[in-house]
Amino acid sequence: MSKRIELKDLNIFYGKFHAVKSVNMTIEPRAVTAFIGSSGCGKSTVLRSINRMHEVIDGAYVEGQVLLDGVDLYDKAVDPVRVRRHIGMVFQRPNPFPTMSIRENILAGVRLNNTKISRSEADELVEQSLRGANLWNEVKDRLDRPGSGLSGGQQQRLCIARAIAVSPDVLLMDEPCSALDPISTLAIEDLIKELKETYTVVIVTHNMQQAARVSDSTAFFNLKAHGQPGELIEYGPTEKIFHNPDQKATEDYITGRFG
Numbered sequence: 001m002s003k004r005i006e007l008k009d010l011n012i013f014y015g016k017f018h019a020v021k022s023v024n025m026t027i028e029p030r031a032v033t034a035f036i037g038s039s040g041c042g043k044s045t046v047l048r049s050i051n052r053m054h055e056v057i058d059g060a061y062v063e064g065q066v067l068l069d070g071v072d073l074y075d076k077a078v079d080p081v082r083v084r085r086h087i088g089m090v091f092q093r094p095n096p097f098p099t100m101s102i103r104e105n106i107l108a109g110v111r112l113n114n115t116k117i118s119r120s121e122a123d124e125l126v127e128q129s130l131r132g133a134n135l136w137n138e139v140k141d142r143l144d145r146p147g148s149g150l151s152g153g154q155q156q157r158l159c160i161a162r163a164i165a166v167s168p169d170v171l172l173m174d175e176p177c178s179a180l181d182p183i184s185t186l187a188i189e190d191l192i193k194e195l196k197e198t199y200t201v202v203i204v205t206h207n208m209q210q211a212a213r214v215s216d217s218t219a220f221f222n223l224k225a226h227g228q229p230g231e232l233i234e235y236g237p238t239e240k241i242f243h244n245p246d247q248k249a250t251e252d253y254i255t256g257r258f259g
């Protein structure tokens, strides 16, 4: 299930604006990779280009390659909808479908894919996905109540359960804890560490302690100046990036001297 992602000379544009320049990196399976860097350096843009969400914005496009276990996701023969099914995404603000029950939220992706499943298969999938997101025990007695009635942290775990219900290869997380309190944040961080056993996980975070706690590898992005494209400055094991980076810009950012 977990797959390797390679970004090859990836340049990302919003119309004429060159947002991110020449990213080359390999994101390992069964690991958590964190994207860090100051605001506007392109972390979310790179993340969204991995599952072809970037191009849904008018005029937005990429040049270069994104390979998933060697398959170029931007090949003309590849359907972007299928890409998004294999590469799930969790956003900053928990976004369960508000009118749907907890159960229906989990099944939404499967129904969108037009996969026919029996009642008992659906029950099993709901339980399995909620267990996978460490939410089952808290909601098993109220599966038919609206997802929007859960706490923020529970809603975010519901969104993670919804994302894993379609058996993706990769989970992309864009600041998944930024709207959560510290206790819910720790619950999501514990979950992220478990999810990497099964999925390739990529997380954008502004919280350096979080990157240090959850990730195996860290990519530091930076901007030379406003209006310039963001660049990948340094990428390596989290331990090294945080304690012995090669680049001065990385060290300055990590130690809080800028950004």
Ligand SMILES: Nc1ncnc2c1ncn2[C@@H]1O[C@H](COP(=O)(O)OP(=O)(O)OP(=O)(O)O)[C@@H](O)[C@H]1O
Residues within 6 Å of the ligand: 014, 017, 019, 037, 038, 039, 040, 041, 042, 043, 044, 045, 046, 057, 230
């Ligand atoms: N929809 C858009 N249209 C045009 N430009 C955009 C759009 N979204 C982002 N940008 C620009 O692309 C650049 C990178 O933005 P992005 O959101 O990827 O940065 P980021 O590192 O994730 O920032 P933050 O940490 O603040 O979320 C910025 O200059 C931003 O203004």
